[in-house]
Amino acid sequence: MNERQDTHRNEFVRQKEQQFDALCRMRGLSQTVQRRAILAELARRTDHPTADQLYEELQPQFGGLSRTTVYRVLETFVRIGLARRITSPEAKARFDADTSRHHHFICLECGSVSDVHDPRLNLIELPPPQAGDFRILDYSITFSGICPHCQTPPDDSP
Amino acid sequence: MNERQDTHRNEFVRQKEQQFDALCRMRGLSQTVQRRAILAELARRTDHPTADQLYEELQPQFGGLSRTTVYRVLETFVRIGLARRITSPEAKARFDADTSRHHHFICLECGSVSDVHDPRLNLIELPPPQAGDFRILDYSITFSGICPHCQTPPDDSP
């Protein structure tokens, strides 16, 4: 029943390992045991684990793995485009008095959040998909990029 | 130049205060100075402030406001539907080895995150709006609701 899914997953893991290999060579990064293990575990899982969850899973398998390393390796993966960080860059809660459905833009540079009022987005009749027993109550679109304020970055050029 | 915007904002603040009033009466909540002040400040701002930003802004204005209270009041606002929390419920970073564009479902109950593979979402040609000097690099849709696992909640009924 899960055989086909497993096959897909294994194929995905293999792809990721290859990509890792290539990226390391390209960027002059070391292929350490820790990085391999963390990547394999992250690629194998579909539940979007936290750093801590990965640590808890891997630590027993080879002693002396450090939580710190997991955090650092994940950061590296994100930097080189091998993985993505779900949820906002700065992990602090932000609040909005506007409870109507609308969307947000988050600046990757400064972390600021602004409302997105593109009329086209309101035309999209996003059909709360009832699929797979998920009871979808709401949705929101988060755009990410560079805000006007950060377009001309901290004047480094003379 | 900002006159019209200011008018709108003030109107919005007023609406919010009314809503607060109604909700308090309905739910038997106290209308404290702190709650009024935090609501007014949150409603006035459009930058989706963090609890700390609100605290820093309000604290000087009336001595003895506590950070704790700001956190608690915001939580209350969210609970009664007066405000929204941007970013995921549990504010920890989650990672995903799948770097292709796809979307997520987050369970409001248990905080689990799963991929959303609704084909209709891929049809939506979301036009990275260049509007207002925002350089939009990416976007993702986050659905929220109740996951299959949490549909029949922790058996409280006898």
Add this chain to the structure above:
DNA sequence: ATAATTGCAAATAGTTTGCACCTAC
């Protein structure tokens, strides 16, 4: 009056940093 709410201080959770040792290339 009395039940809800606040403030303080201390605890907790997630994440980062400094520095000495270790390892991949």
Add this chain to the structure above:
DNA sequence: GTAGGTGCAAACTATTTGCAATTAT
């Protein structure tokens, strides 16, 4: 051999909790 990577302990930041004092109704 050496630059880059790791582990440990300690620091930091965001948030929560216990409890006594205060305030809204």
